[in-house]
Amino acid sequence: MAGGVGSRFWPMSRQAHPKQFLDILGTGKSFIRQTYERFAEFIPDSNFLVVTNANYKTEVLRQIPELDIDQVLCEPLGRNTAPCIAYAAYRLLAQDPEATMIVTPSDHYTSNQEVFKSVILNAADFADNNRALVTIGIRPNRPATGYGYIQVADTPVQNGVNKVKTFTEKPTLEVARAFLDSGDFFWNSGIFIWSVKTIIDAFEKWLPEIDSLFKSIADDYGKPSEREAIAKIYPECRNISIDYGIMEKTPDAYVICSDFGWSDIGTWESLYQNSRLTFDQNVANENTFAYNTTGTIIKVPSDKLVVVEGLKDYIVVESDNVLLICRRENEQNIKQFVEDVKLKKGNKFI
């Protein structure tokens, strides 16, 4: 899933160049490229599908040249994760009705590839042999309020797989602390594993309107007419997430809980937490000269020199035609800044 348009990492992320295509962590690889490589270790190139906005098709193929053009499914507009997943599921059904499907965001970070691989393969094996909608839960290490939580049922079904008891959206800090203490709440990673049959059954049952729309163009998948057919039905789909539309309702939800150093890097704060820090606790590259500066994230193009003096706990980002300087504790205001800029200056800087 690579269709997102977020403003959270503005001005690094832009409408024309959202987070999944960026190397915000400075690893040398964008999130989508890292995501591809994470799976390519054990999944053949021909088995990938990328669902993205039509505007990003070229960028996807530029960043993952291993893919054929028809492996990039284009949404004419964003409708949240349920239609995105339905599209991929129906395309897969046309290609291989016995397929097992792994759904993943393309803008997350993981650090432990060995654990990641074994968890995914375990989930795929379980989904292959059971009527199961499996999600991956991440053992929390702090009372994060920005994530969804999954409560697991007490007794494991088998080999690390549990039934899901409840899903909870972003909790308050107090609730998050209680979740952390209880030990049976896990972060919802947004990674799902299921057989094509099981997810399509679930669409039929829980999101029948979306299901009918995608069924109505069954003859078009994988053919030249697919693009036009999708363009016709997509705007009619409800804007709804797979969590809200199916996972929170189905009795077939399972979770495998693990810890492979996951983060959605959804905030500058999580970027800070997941970055290698300098001696002065800054995030900065070798072109940065920092004086009396601590706890500060400095992200500028690699050919730019930065001299900072006297900053404590700031975000400094320059990207293309925009410079942003903001206190780390106030990053939640950036969304509003972007709105203000849009209102006064139009889309030029968005």
Add this chain to the structure above:
Amino acid sequence: MAGGVGSRFWPMSRQAHPKQFLDILGTGKSFIRQTYERFAEFIPDSNFLVVTNANYKTEVLRQIPELDIDQVLCEPLGRNTAPCIAYAAYRLLAQDPEATMIVTPSDHYTSNQEVFKSVILNAADFADNNRALVTIGIRPNRPATGYGYIQVADTPVQNGVNKVKTFTEKPTLEVARAFLDSGDFFWNSGIFIWSVKTIIDAFEKWLPEIDSLFKSIADDYGKPSEREAIAKIYPECRNISIDYGIMEKTPDAYVICSDFGWSDIGTWESLYQNSRLTFDQNVANENTFAYNTTGTIIKVPSDKLVVVEGLKDYIVVESDNVLLICRRENEQNIKQFVEDVKLKKGNKFI
């Protein structure tokens, strides 16, 4: 005089593009262009001479297309103001031995053109009719420690002209306060007015080595051989200022004291003091969105958008390949930052 290479406004000023060529105040005109226009109101174009580094010749002519190429005198290297003035004086002597000469820095600011013009014309008139080295003193309005001071003799010689009693280089704050209170100390504007004859007599008397060098190529001024002749003698000149070399020694120093809203804009602080401030007391253009930000100078290319949050009394400058963020109270450290950058990165950012 347009040969200076300063690092004080780094990164706006660079070795390749020093302060005199910049529009640091955001007026739409560079300092050198403003300086030209200030005098062009009462001096014909053909009477200007610009002394600058050979590397800046093209830029001078680009910014003052009213000048002919042979009105730009090129120094092969910088040797402070005394050789610069000697060069112009000897060139003038060859062209018009009866000339009156006005010497001015090209990177200062004045706000009151009427007063300026009348002071200069008064000085020129006095210098025309007397053996006088006239300098312009500025009535101080604060105990500035960054300027040289001129103490005037008690009795005016005539019409606003006084004898100079002493010159004092940058004083301590305590001394500057005493100067301000006493009422007979004025800032040294670096503007001089004298007849060509008088200044050449002064060079003969007080800087005879420099004088001999420029006399030795008397046949070359205004001819194609001038460039080569200057290239030969210039490196042999002492590096010395006109103040130290002549003005502080001569008994013929006079001063006209006035107040035409002068500043050398030698520091970010003086830029701040001489800029139009926003409602929040910032220096910022209409492409700046400032939140909880006061007392901050924001200077970036005009096509750049800036969003700042939570800055108080900072300098934020972006220019070409460099971003500088520094507390206003620590601007004196910028010189050191530039040294550090030079040491680690070479001249690429200098």
